Amino acid sequence: xxxxxxxxxxxxxxxxxxxxxxxxxxxxxxxxxxxxxxxxxxxxxxxxxxxxxxxxxxxxxxxxxxxxxxxxxxxxxxxxxxxxxxxxxxxxxxxxxxxxxxxxxxxxxxxxxxxxxxxxxxxxxxxxxxxxxxxxxxxxxxxxxxxxxxxxxxxxxxxxxxxxxxxxxxxxxxxxxxxxxxxxxxxxxxxxxxxxxxxxxxxxxxxxxxxxxxxxxxxxxxxxxxxxxxxxxxxxxxxxxxxxxxxxxxxxxxxxxxxxxxxxxxxxxxxxxxxxxxxxxxxxxxxxxxxxxxxxxxxxxxxxxxxxxxxxxxxxxxxxxxxxxxxxxxxxxxxxxxxxxxxxxxxxxxxxxxxxxxxxxxxxxxxxxxxxxxxxxxxxxxxxxxxxxxxxxxxxxxxxxxxxxxxxxxxxxxxxxxxxxxxxxxxxxxxxxxxxxxxxxxxxxxxxxxxxxxxxxxxxxxxxxxxxxxxxxx
Amino acid sequence: xxxxxxxxxxxxxxxxxxxxxxxxxxxxxxxxxxxxxxxxxxxxxxxxxxxxxxxxxxxxxxxxxxxxxxxxxxxxxxxxxxxxxxxxxxxxxxxxxxxxxxxxxxxxxxxxxxxxxxxxxxxxxxxxxxxxxxxxxxxxxxxxxxxxxxxxxxxxxxxxxxxxxxxxxxxxxxxxxxxxxxxxxxxxxxxxxxxxxxxxxxxxxxxxxxxxxxxxxxxxxxxxxxxxxxxxxxxxxxxxxxxxxxxxxxxxxxxxxxxxxxxxxxxxxxxxxxxxxxxxxxxxxxxxxxxxxxxxxxxxxxxxxxxxxxxxxxxxxxxxxxxxxxxxxxxxxxxxxxxxxxxxxxxxxxxxxxxxxxxxxxxxxxxxxxxxxxxxxxxxxxxxxxxxxxxxxxxxxxxxxxxxxxxxxxxxxxxxxxxxxxxxxxxxxxxxxxxxxxxxxxxxxxxxxxxxxxxxxxxxxxxxxxxxxxxxxx
Numbered sequence: 001x002x003x004x005x006x007x008x009x010x011x012x013x014x015x016x017x018x019x020x021x022x023x024x025x026x027x028x029x030x031x032x033x034x035x036x037x038x039x040x041x042x043x044x045x046x047x048x049x050x051x052x053x054x055x056x057x058x059x060x061x062x063x064x065x066x067x068x069x070x071x072x073x074x075x076x077x078x079x080x081x082x083x084x085x086x087x088x089x090x091x092x093x094x095x096x097x098x099x100x101x102x103x104x105x106x107x108x109x110x111x112x113x114x115x116x117x118x119x120x121x122x123x124x125x126x127x128x129x130x131x132x133x134x135x136x137x138x139x140x141x142x143x144x145x146x147x148x149x150x151x152x153x154x155x156x157x158x159x160x161x162x163x164x165x166x167x168x169x170x171x172x173x174x175x176x177x178x179x180x181x182x183x184x185x186x187x188x189x190x191x192x193x194x195x196x197x198x199x200x201x202x203x204x205x206x207x208x209x210x211x212x213x214x215x216x217x218x219x220x221x222x223x224x225x226x227x228x229x230x231x232x233x234x235x236x237x238x239x240x241x242x243x244x245x246x247x248x249x250x251x252x253x254x255x256x257x258x259x260x261x262x263x264x265x266x267x268x269x270x271x272x273x274x275x276x277x278x279x280x281x282x283x284x285x286x287x288x289x290x291x292x293x294x295x296x297x298x299x300x301x302x303x304x305x306x307x308x309x310x311x312x313x314x315x316x317x318x319x320x321x322x323x324x325x326x327x328x329x330x331x332x333x334x335x336x337x338x339x340x341x342x343x344x345x346x347x348x349x350x351x352x353x354x355x356x357x358x359x360x361x362x363x364x365x366x367x368x369x370x371x372x373x374x375x376x377x378x379x380x381x382x383x384x385x386x387x388x389x390x391x392x393x394x395x396x397x398x399x400x401x402x403x404x405x406x407x408x409x410x411x412x413x414x415x416x417x418x419x420x421x422x423x424x425x426x427x428x429x430x431x432x433x434x435x436x437x438x439x440x441x442x443x444x445x446x447x448x449x450x451x452x453x454x455x456x457x458x459x460x461x462x463x464x465x466x467x468x469x470x471x472x473x474x
Numbered sequence: 475x476x477x478x479x480x481x482x483x484x485x486x487x488x489x490x491x492x493x494x495x496x497x498x499x500x501x502x503x504x505x506x507x508x509x510x511x512x513x514x515x516x517x518x519x520x521x522x523x524x525x526x527x528x529x530x531x532x533x534x535x536x537x538x539x540x541x542x543x544x545x546x547x548x549x550x551x552x553x554x555x556x557x558x559x560x561x562x563x564x565x566x567x568x569x570x571x572x573x574x575x576x577x578x579x580x581x582x583x584x585x586x587x588x589x590x591x592x593x594x595x596x597x598x599x600x601x602x603x604x605x606x607x608x609x610x611x612x613x614x615x616x617x618x619x620x621x622x623x624x625x626x627x628x629x630x631x632x633x634x635x636x637x638x639x640x641x642x643x644x645x646x647x648x649x650x651x652x653x654x655x656x657x658x659x660x661x662x663x664x665x666x667x668x669x670x671x672x673x674x675x676x677x678x679x680x681x682x683x684x685x686x687x688x689x690x691x692x693x694x695x696x697x698x699x700x701x702x703x704x705x706x707x708x709x710x711x712x713x714x715x716x717x718x719x720x721x722x723x724x725x726x727x728x729x730x731x732x733x734x735x736x737x738x739x740x741x742x743x744x745x746x747x748x749x750x751x752x753x754x755x756x757x758x759x760x761x762x763x764x765x766x767x768x769x770x771x772x773x774x775x776x777x778x779x780x781x782x783x784x785x786x787x788x789x790x791x792x793x794x795x796x797x798x799x800x801x802x803x804x805x806x807x808x809x810x811x812x813x814x815x816x817x818x819x820x821x822x823x824x825x826x827x828x829x830x831x832x833x834x835x836x837x838x839x840x841x842x843x844x845x846x847x848x849x850x851x852x853x854x855x856x857x858x859x860x861x862x863x864x865x866x867x868x869x870x871x872x873x874x875x876x877x878x879x880x881x882x883x884x885x886x887x888x889x890x891x892x893x894x895x896x897x898x899x900x901x902x903x904x905x906x907x908x909x910x911x912x913x914x915x916x917x918x919x920x921x922x923x924x925x926x927x928x929x930x931x932x933x934x935x936x937x938x939x940x941x942x943x944x945x946x947x948x
Contacts, residue, residue: 037696037715038711055917055918057700058702062915064758064759092691092703092762093703093704093731094691095701110760111835113692139759142734144734167913172917179921187948188713188841189712189841189917189921191711192709192712192715192917192920194711195707195712196705196837198697198698198706199696199697200695200696201697216566216567216586217567217568218586218587222672223673226672227569228569229532229566229587231529232671233669234666234667234669234670235666237511237665237668237669238662238663238666240512241511241515241662241665245662252512258565258567284585285538285612285613285614286538286614287565287584288563288565288584293619361586362585363666367666440536441529441530441641441646442646443529443666443667444646444651447664447666474661474662
């Protein structure tokens with residue numbers, strides 16, 4: 001990327017696809033770290049995990065019942081039960097070697113308990129009298145209440161075959177098996193498997209730390225009194241929420257005033273906790289477009305710096321000169337062939353070449369820009385394969401409340417990709433209806449939309465009833 | 475609900491639907507609280523929010539350009555521009571009353587800045603010479619670099635009509651409009667709107683605090699050495715992750731040993747931070763089924779306590795008797811007509827009648843039970859309308875790697891609703907294939923599934939190629 005003002009002010013426009021490609025080419029997946037399982041939830045595994053010990057680690061009972069020699073039950077029936085001597089209990093957690101089941105013997109055994117030596121099958125308690133001498137049992141009495149249940153005799157009413165109700169060692173996974181491949185996203189079932197094979201942690205790409213800051217001298221914080229000419233800062237809230245939804249750890253910085261020095265100092269401060277910086281506002285063609293001014297002016301001071309490689313000679317001087325980091329800004333301000341969201345910037349900043357995306361300031365523009373450019377960048381940094389929102393096709397219908405008379409068809413400027421807010425209905429015949437107008441300040445409508453209607457560069461008019469592309473949000 | 479042992483051991487079985495109904499009837503949405511916007515993300519609004527001040531709060535410019543009287547530009551063209559005297563700048567954030575635009579005058583104005591008195595339209599800077607006296611401008615020079623741009627003359631190359639590029643006060647939402655209805659889930663666009671109308675916080679149902687604890691003397695923690703007869707605790711990790719995914723704030727308690735007193739004391743300790751308790755294990759018919767023992771035995775001591783209303787006479791004694799809370803357990807242990815997940819318990823516990831769900835201990839059973847019963851309960855407590863995972867229909871295909879010979883059809887016990895793990899492929903003709911067998915200890919297969927294949931109570935065999943119901947996970 002270059003940061004000359006020629007490009008910033010030049011006539012060239014970039015397409016949405018070109019801009020996104022440039023961002024995704026430049027943004028790298030974060031370096032992996034070892035995270036405790038529950039901290040790794042939602043992250044991408046970077047190692048192939050193999051199974052260290054078989055699961056289950058030992059033959060064990062799948063039922064509450066009696067560990068027996070199957071041969072001893074061969075002719076058992078309710079009329080003529082097999083009567084076995086109960087030699088004790090095998091509870092889950094016992095080592096399974098305390099008892100040996102000889103011929104004519106049985107050990108009371110609990111689900112998950114190791115099959116004792118000598119036994120080759122388990123008879124469910126419901127197939128016995130439970131040691132009561134009465135009819136078929138439905139349950140065992142708690143051991144603490146009636147310890148005598150672990151002795152005496154048990155009547156077995158049905159035969160079992162060898163291995164019945166026994167889960168064999170390694171029946172789930174074997175030592176050396178691949179448990180999970182690199183690239184797996186760790187959800188609850190994957191966390192179940194990792195913990196089951198004894199892994200307290202996993203090597204994953206961490207969630208990116210995203211610093212969101214809005215700019216604009218007109219911005220008041222919600223809860224404050226609005227002075228004349230002020231509006232409330234909504235971008236920093238909306239984008240912080242959207243970044244969290246995308247998977248990031250978010251730091252929201254309050255609005256920064258339209259002063260280049262203040263903005264530089266703020267960015268400088270924030271760099272230490274940022275894997276990605278996102279700003280809103282100050283990137284258009286105005287005389288107070290502070291983001292552009294702060295990040296462009298600086299680049300102009302260093303016209304000779306090579307594009308890409310850090311300047312080794314000055315690397316050590318960072319600590320001595322607080323402005324060095326911002327001096328290393330390489331931000332390319334562009335005009336995009338899209339609506340809303342025409343003015344965009346993207347580059348890197350600071351000694352670690354932290355990626356920065358500078359979005360326009362209109363609320364709808366910044367939100368749409370986030371969806372199109374920042375969300376995929378965050379997901380790429382997480383190492384996710386699936387970067388994009390689902391895109392579907394739907395029939396375009398007039399807005400609700402349009403009345404009997406059919407409204408004029410949707411129009412879109414030629415050569416621009418337009419993103420209108422829509423309300424989507426799925427099902428067999430998906431439909432979408434516009435919500436609100438195309439104005440990039442219409443936050444009320446945005447809050448009632450769940451989709452973006454895409455009108456490509458070549459489309460200037462979309463008739464009601466035609467099929468359109470729809471990006472599904474949230 | 476009742477907690478008699480007759481029910482716990484009785485022959486009656488409950489259907490999945492009955493059990494879920496009972497849970498959803500008993501579980502109440504949490505009391506609303508006021509949360510800061512970003513803390514309220516994902517929560518359900520309980521108030522109807524109206525707009526206190528119009529958005530935008532004042533007429534303002536939608537472009538960087540010049541605030542003019544439209545009449546002054548009526549005959550403007552590139553060949554014969556309208557020449558206006560620039561009387562100053564109106565930046566975003568200025569009060570908009572410093573300047574008055576008289577005939578033949580213009581004020582340089584930035585996007586979002588208030589339209590100054592006298593002006594009725596904005597000319598985009600690209601339609602002017604930008605005050606340079608040269609050709610059409612593409613941008614304004616930063617004010618800080620060239621303050622002279624706010625004076626002198628500007629040549630306007632195109633006429634504008636009144637109201638052009640002016641966003642009217644209230645053009646987005648008007649004071650008194652309903653911004654958001656009660657029941658709205660607060661995502662990024664809704665948070666955008668709330669902040670835009672000046673709301674720093676919203677009244678929402680909070681995320682439930684869910685305490686997850688597993689039970690079993692056989693459980694070791696991941697990272698520890700496995701002793702003979704031990705397996706790793708995976709349930710508490712899997713369910714903690716699943717509860718977080720469902721929207722809860724989760725506290726994972728390490729595995730509790732199979733001792734009723736220890737379990738009672740642990741539950742007692744945890745109650746203070748629980749809106750919902752979830753346990754795994756110890757609910758079947760074994761002699762060491764500690765959850766059942768701890769919560770049933772206690773109930774038996776208080777057979778006369780009325781079902782529903784707290785005992786006023788003893789209410790004050792809670793602090794004096796640490797066991798009172800557990801004494802107030804009303805847990806109904808049931809046999810469900812489902813596989814996996816037959817033994818289930820549900821009730822309330824402690825002075826606040828905190829809901830408790832006691833799930834079976836086999837890893838697949840506990841996970842499937844969570845999906846079916848706990849997840850909807852968490853979402854009901856959040857006040858969400860949409861409690862359930864998406865359910866679709868798909869063609870049942872044999873498992874991958876089944877070879878040339880068609881495997882035997884899937885079977886299911888009559889009268890039981892079976893949930894098998896599956897891999898789902900969406901699209902025009904959705905398909906699902908079983909992953910692993912039906913064993914409730916098969917965690918390896920669970921980690922490679924993304925769906926549950928449902929075989930209803932009446933189905934005993936499902937042929938390959940038939941259509942089945944599928945619950946989509948994650």
